[in-house]
């Protein structure tokens with residue numbers, strides 16, 4: 508059993524490689540500080556190109572990495588850490604409680620953006636059991652498949668309204684502007700009971716909080732505005748009766764105990780930050796992928812592929828996040844992963860679930876989009892295990908109702924510009940399509 512394994516088999520070569528990377532990373536940091544690089548990626552030897560993904564490409568280099576199993580790497584920020592690219596390893600990292608989400612004291616989280624992977628212990632994603640288990644128990648009824656199915660008519664109403672708006676604007680309408688960023692915010696503000704008169708201001712704060720295109724100062728201010736506003740919504744639900752998700756969360760109890768104010772605020776912020784840009788960008792990436800893979804779109808239109816398995820395959824195939832660093836975990840003891848590689852206690856490991864979803868060992872012809880997979884293994888796009896995406900049914904239903912309505916209403920839908928002209932601005936932590944002009 509090996510205790511650690513690095514880029515190469517020999518220890519001195521490992522050290523040399525790490526030294527080389529450290530020097531390279533130091534250079535990236537200097538250039539990042541001077542504003543020459545907008546962000547810093549990992550394991551990229553060409554420091555003069557911006558290495559982080561923006562479009563939906565997955566570097567075939569990862570295939571080679573998958574053959575190696577977990578590797579020890581140096582990211583742009585933080586101490587050396589591990590990177591997991593195999594399906595089985597990533598799934599283990601998501602499921603094994605010995606991998607903690609709590610940043611060990613005195614440690615810096617590995618990251619590709621400065622400070623961006625810092626873990627907030629007041630939000631569900633930053634918690635470990637038992638606090639995390641209690642929080643999930645309290646929230647699970649409201650996010651269950653049944654509860655979310657109960658929202659179908661309401662969400663369908665938003666879908667129809669937005670598509671009517673696209674029809675009114677006419678051919679060439681940008682799906683991203685006219686639809687993708689509107690649907691999730693309409694759904695979220697409805698669930699949280701934000702009055703329609705405040706929805707625009709609320710949306711502005713959410714957008715500023717989640718974009719990378721503004722200064723840290725503006726982001727902090729927007730976050731403060733959001734927290735203050737949510738605090739007011741909570742206070743209103745404590746004093747008057749309301750029938751919305753927020754009222755449920757305010758009154759929810761576990762063994763007689765309510766959520767504390769801090770837990771409640773952290774939870775609602777997580778729903779907003781975790782449920783807005785993720786869903787908006789997934790909607791954009793899904794429609795982009797269907798337009799770029801015409802044969803697959805046609806299969807849906809002709810009824811040769813069933814919608815739900817096709818959507819599941821799209822979830823697997825689309826690499827939604829630009830980096831897995833926000834899902835980093837720390838080993839609380841020495842933990843063995845594939846090929847006998849041991850992650851030593853205290854060290855961080857980054858699960859790259861987008862790459863794990865392309866692991867041939869888990870999905871035959873994994874790099875192909877195939878709407879007819881037979882009994883595929885569960886994909887990891889929405890996580891797995893204890894921290895499995897809390898809003899997954901909400902995200903899935905928005906994508907499902909959107910694609911179903913587009914197939915029904917616009918079977919001849921196509922991109923109004925060549926695929927190669929589609930832009931992918933580095934706007935958020937997600938891979939974000941800039942504009943998708945459509946005609947039908």
Ligand code: HEM
Pocket residue numbers: 601631632633643777778779781782783785786787789827833834835887888889890891893894895896897898899901902
């Ligand atoms: C395309 C849409 C979405 C994607 C790709 C996505 C992805 C993910 C992933 C991968 C995780 C697991 C992180 C980990 O284990 O480290 C997660 C967790 C989470 N997601 Fe989502 N998500 C999406 C939509 C949503 C929505 C709509 C909401 C809520 C309205 C939401 C709220 C959350 C929360 C609160 C967590 C933390 C759960 C926990 O720690 O227990 N997400 N999401």
